[in-house]
Amino acid sequence: MSIDLDKELQSLGDSIFLLRQEIKKGKKELLPELVAKRKKFKELAKKKTQELTAWERVQLARHPKRPHTIDYIQNIFTDFVELHGDRKFGDDPAIIAGFAFFEGIPVAVIGHEKGKDTKEKIKRNFGMPHPEGYRKAIRIMKLAEKFKRPVFTFIDTPGAYPGIGAEERGQSQAIAESIMTMGSLKTPIIATVIGEGGSGGALALGVADRILMLENSIYSVISPEGCAAILFKSQEKAPEAAESLKITAEHLKELGVIDCIVPEPLGGAHLQPKKTYRLVKRALRKALREIINTPIEELVEKRQAKFYSMGRFTEV
Amino acid sequence: MGLKDLIGKFKGQKKLNIEKGEWIKCEKCKTLLYSEDLKKNLKICPHCGYNFRMTAKERVDSLLDEVFSYDLFPKIAPVDVINFKDTKKYKDRLKQAQEKTGLKDAMIIANGKIYDREVVLAVMDFRFMGGSMGSVVGAKFVRGAEFAIEKNIPFIAITASGGARMQESIISLMQMAKTSIAVDRMNKAGILYISVLTDPTMGGVSASFAFLGDIIIAEPESLIGFAGPRVIEQTIKQQLPEGFQRSEFLLEKGQIDMVVDRKHLKRTLYTLIKQTQG
Ligand SMILES: [Zn+2]
Numbered sequence: 001m002s003i004d005l006d007k008e009l010q011s012l013g014d015s016i017f018l019l020r021q022e023i024k025k026g027k028k029e030l031l032p033e034l035v036a037k038r039k040k041f042k043e044l045a046k047k048k049t050q051e052l053t054a055w056e057r058v059q060l061a062r063h064p065k066r067p068h069t070i071d072y073i074q075n076i077f078t079d080f081v082e083l084h085g086d087r088k089f090g091d092d093p094a095i096i097a098g099f100a101f102f103e104g105i106p107v108a109v110i111g112h113e114k115g116k117d118t119k120e121k122i123k124r125n126f127g128m129p130h131p132e133g134y135r136k137a138i139r140i141m142k143l144a145e146k147f148k149r150p151v152f153t154f155i156d157t158p159g160a161y162p163g164i165g166a167e168e169r170g171q172s173q174a175i176a177e178s179i180m181t182m183g184s185l186k187t188p189i190i191a192t193v194i195g196e197g198g199s200g201g202a203l204a205l206g207v208a209d210r211i212l213m214l215e216n217s218i219y220s221v222i223s224p225e226g227c228a229a230i231l232f233k234s235q236e237k238a239p240e241a242a243e244s245l246k247i248t249a250e251h252l253k254e255l256g257v258i259d260c261i262v263p264e265p266l267g268g269a270h271l272q273p274k275k276t277y278r279l280v281k282r283a284l285r286k287a288l289r290e291i292i293n294t295p296i297e298e299l300v301e302k303r304q305a306k307f308y309s310m311g312r313f314t315e316v
Numbered sequence: 317m318g319l320k321d322l323i324g325k326f327k328g329q330k331k332l333n334i335e336k337g338e339w340i341k342c343e344k345c346k347t348l349l350y351s352e353d354l355k356k357n358l359k360i361c362p363h364c365g366y367n368f369r370m371t372a373k374e375r376v377d378s379l380l381d382e383v384f385s386y387d388l389f390p391k392i393a394p395v396d397v398i399n400f401k402d403t404k405k406y407k408d409r410l411k412q413a414q415e416k417t418g419l420k421d422a423m424i425i426a427n428g429k430i431y432d433r434e435v436v437l438a439v440m441d442f443r444f445m446g447g448s449m450g451s452v453v454g455a456k457f458v459r460g461a462e463f464a465i466e467k468n469i470p471f472i473a474i475t476a477s478g479g480a481r482m483q484e485s486i487i488s489l490m491q492m493a494k495t496s497i498a499v500d501r502m503n504k505a506g507i508l509y510i511s512v513l514t515d516p517t518m519g520g521v522s523a524s525f526a527f528l529g530d531i532i533i534a535e536p537e538s539l540i541g542f543a544g545p546r547v548i549e550q551t552i553k554q555q556l557p558e559g560f561q562r563s564e565f566l567l568e569k570g571q572i573d574m575v576v577d578r579k580h581l582k583r584t585l586y587t588l589i590k591q592t593q594g
Contacts (some may be wrong), residue, residue: 004588011418051552059536074516160542160543161551162544162551163543163552164552164554164557167542167543167548167560167561170527170569170570170571171542172522172523172526172527174527175524175542176523176524176525176527177527179492179493179496180496180499180500180528181439182498183496184500184504199480200519200524203492203493204523206493211593219585220485221481221486221488221489221520222480222482225481231402231403231482232402232403233403234562244398244400244401245400245482246485247400247485252486253396255398257486257487257490286482304500304501307494310454310490310492310493311451311455311487311490311491312487313392313394313451313452314391314392314394314398316391316393
């Protein structure tokens with residue numbers, strides 16, 4: 001399904017690239033073929049985007065070639081200086097944090113990082129943080145508050161790591177504290193879900209004035225697999241669970257949990273990363289403009305009021 | 317539903333489950349216990365000291381000497397936010413849980429006195445869909461916290477929860493933020509917030525208001541943690557050490573202030589209130 005379509009798109013993309021090179025070299029007779037292939041590419045990609053099921057979006061959100069936090073830092077920000085460690089136990093490579101410039105404005109950047117190749121994935125624990133990751137994030141947030149710098153977070157994690165050390169060192173406490181810290185941090189915060197927004201481990205970087213979500217990213221209280229295993233009694237029901245959970249950007253916008261959907265290039269962010277960076281940059285710029293001039297007390301009040309208003313119940 | 321009806325419902329429930337008198341096997345020492353005796357003993361096994369789970373109403377009765385209200389916000393009731401269906405419809409699960417417990421959802425906000433000190437109690441009931449936190453738990457916690465701020469009285473949460481309520485999906489995840497902001501507001505207002513973790517306190521509840529208490533108390537042998545033990549075992553492909561994620565383990569690791577037996581809980585809370593308030 002999605003993967004086949006993906007392969008088809010990928011090979012079309014490759015042949016378009018080759019054709020363009022040939023044409024550049026002077027083989028003008030290939031032009032009609034290029035036009036036809038481009039048309040086909042757009043059609044397929046559009047079809048793909050429109051027909052995506054929730055489960056297919058899960059695959060896209062987890063696509064190994066999808067841009068990660070590091071890519072956004074390198075392509076959207078300048079002069080990133082990474083800061084390390086929680087000053088208590090260690091440094092968690094599953095979360096990257098530091099200062100940088102966004103279009104000349106000094107800001108703090110914090111995000112989950114899954115890693116690209118096997119070696120890096122292992123080093124970064126597949127983007128699943130330990131408590132020290134969240135404690136590092138809290139540290140940098142407080143620095144940002146101290147120096148009155150806006151905070152940009154990037155969310156991309158299967159979830160906080162379920163392990164012995166993580167529990168021993170207070171995974172729950174670290175996540176709770178990060179959430180509470182963001183809830184009252186006296187500086188503007190913009191969070192962007194770029195891939196997988198997995199449960200509390202994602203929300204720990206997600207309490208923000210503006211919450212953006214890439215078109216093919218997901219954000220959920222539990223992974224579709226986890227939900228399927230518990231409620232559907234079978235992990236194979238993950239596609240159904242994904243549908244039931246309503247975890248796509250569109251659903252989250254409808255539910256009022258996120259503020260803005262960032263469009264992706266046709267077929268997904270990984271097919272045209274450069275274009276993705278441009279689209280994300282534009283969305284971040286817009287979000288920052290919306291909040292940067294609000295007096296900070298008012299901004300925090302609005303942030304708290306927004307989260308206070310989340311929830312649906314009756315009262316009669 | 318008025319408060320009287322609510323209490324009436326509780327009473328009816330009691331009749332159904334416990335007062336009809338049944339034999340219960342202690343989960344720890346396997347002794348057969350008469351339910352009526354167990355209830356009189358704060359649901360602690362007289363043989364081995366095992367703490368059975370308490371209903372929210374039983375908990376309130378065990379802590380408050382004077383009850384002003386068993387639930388300050390009895391009208392708040394759950395809705396099926398996203399039309400969720402797994403093997404069962406969420407609506408049906410809710411109805412079932414409501415019939416079983418006589419509660420509208422998994423938390424009640426009680427108000428009354430521990431000896432002579434007025435407090436707000438946010439008490440969870442594990443029988444209601446595993447004490448899971450959805451919109452109602454979030455809303456009630458916030459209202460309870462704001463009530464404590466308004467009246468300038470201590471706020472005590474008694475947790476018992478498997479975590480966030482999956483059936484409300486992302487909305488339930490957001491309750492973690494909502495409740496944590498309520499704790500922050502209590503902090504800023506100088507309100508004492510004690511959280512009492514009982515068996516089990518996991519996931520989204522653990523990783524929000526449960527671990528944000530000024531003082532964190534746990535009942536003996538309670539399972540407390542972020543990830544469930546089975547998930548951890550599957551992830552690390554190892555068996556977990558004996559006592560892992562239990563109260564005593566957490567105390568040893570510096571994650572909680574103390575493990576307090578149910579018999580001493582009320583006295584401990586009272587002492588802490590006197591030591592920090594007024
Ligand atoms: Zn026993």
